[in-house]
Amino acid sequence: MSSGKMVTYDQLMVPLTKALVKLGGSGSIDEIYETVVDIEKFDEETLANLHNPEKSSQTEIGYRLAWARTYLKKAGYLENSSRGVWALTDKAKQVSEIDSREIVNFVRTLDRKASLITTDPSKPELSVEDSPEEVLAWREKLHHILIEEMSPDAFERLTQRLLRESGFIHVEVTGRTGDGGIDGKGIARINGLMSFHIAFQCKKYKGSVGASEIRDFRGATVGRADRGMFITTGNFTKAAIEEANRDGAAPIDLVDGDQLADKLKELSLGVRTELVEKVSVDPDWFFNL
Template identity: 50%
Template sequence: MTQTGVPAYNDLLWPTLSAVRTLGGSGSNDEIADSVIKEQGFTEEQQELLHHDGPTTELEYRLAWARTYLKGMGLLVNSTRSVWSLTEDGRTVQKAEISDRHRKYVAEYRLKRLAKKQQSIAEVPDQQLADEEATASGDAEAEASDDLPDWREQLLDALMGMAPDGFERLAQRLLREAGFISATVTGRTGDGGIDGLGVYRMSLVSFPVFFQCKRYKGSVGSAAVRDFRGAMAGRGDKGLLITTGTFTREAKAEATRDGAPPVDLIDGHRLCDLLKEYDLGVTTTIRQVEDVAVDAEFFTEV
């Protein structure tokens, strides 16, 4: 356990691999994180601890490294949608083997880096080499970019810089784009934390949905879910809690607790995906790459 109270990434390698096995051989980032948190018994305080100034939590950051190293060690593979799956080795490797595999991978990676640097010295201009050396320390972190894309981090920074009422209006517009037939920001004090009300129509039936916006850099805990549900009491049975941060495992469990009105949760990464999907402040440019192959045999047969 490090000084932060969160295990180092290498201590999360086996728990992460075990989590994917528990999930049936594959899982999303959130599913894997939830499974690790459950099995390791991390507290809400540990889950809420920020990495530097956020918005990523320290636990998220180290789990992202663990997944990246497991991929490099040949134990996990991931799809473009960040779904991680066990390789054949990942299904059979034993806990006692993980440390040796990790050391071997790190040693091989460093040798490749050294060989690449030596090749660069012979092939690239001095200034270009200086630029590469200046950024070399960030190479390994770039490997985790599948988990924490730059555009999401930039978007979350922009959202954190918004005025509170502006963020509420953005949520209002997002609900409209997502198919709500109406969305209203209450903007009233003493409203129990409810920021607005939307009406969603499903086929012939429509129902009210109360929403609350929380611009957090860290994790939203179970108490926030309970408080929001309390504010909804007697007014409606459906709630939507939106945050720029994340939700602790306890918050997710509270949101779907038996016998209580359900609260749907939208965390920062899901919020980014929705803003991208509905083109709200995010522009997506599709790039096409043309692969051209020459069939030499064709010309000999003309």
């Protein structure tokens, strides 16, 4: 799809469900995003468009896909697990193709009492209860801290802690100049039986990391690690993702700003999850006494 008018969230509902069908009925947020991009053939200019560059590294397509997931879930076509896996429901599997306009009208009817009706399909109203996980305020605050307030050294230490908490051992931060972009190294162990050496680069960045940076980093890891890991507070271009997974080349694992935030939340590293009690009054109960 050529650049131009940005696709709206309701226009992404059909491609989203098609992506899940292609993925076998379920998929992670990243898998869904990549498959929708492949189906719709979005160009680099469209994919590089960030929703709010000053507050988040989330792309506009990612933001609108989040709203598409929310509407489809509220309409009963999607379900999701605590591990971030989204799946088609039986209701979704029983129709050949969903009607996005019908879904939007249905969800708005449900939300009318809460005054969540919007006239602009590209900018739905937000609510604490139903907002997509990517647009919650904590992500913007975390992104600001990582980009604007943390020093490069502190960010490297954060990456070291993150890898250790994720099961890596012998994690060291090198950060030496002239080291080909390698900021550290470690050993990943699988089931206590297998292990492989990794080299990582952690980049504080607002924009998109391109393919050339992935190639340079891979070159630095040759003969020094089994595989590489590139962690950024920004995001990766489509070309960078393709380069990281190029056939015949050593694989590079990519961790973008959203994935980094999710992992910090999962491991409770500077991000706490609190359960809030919601109290409501049922008038009918009193009237029926």
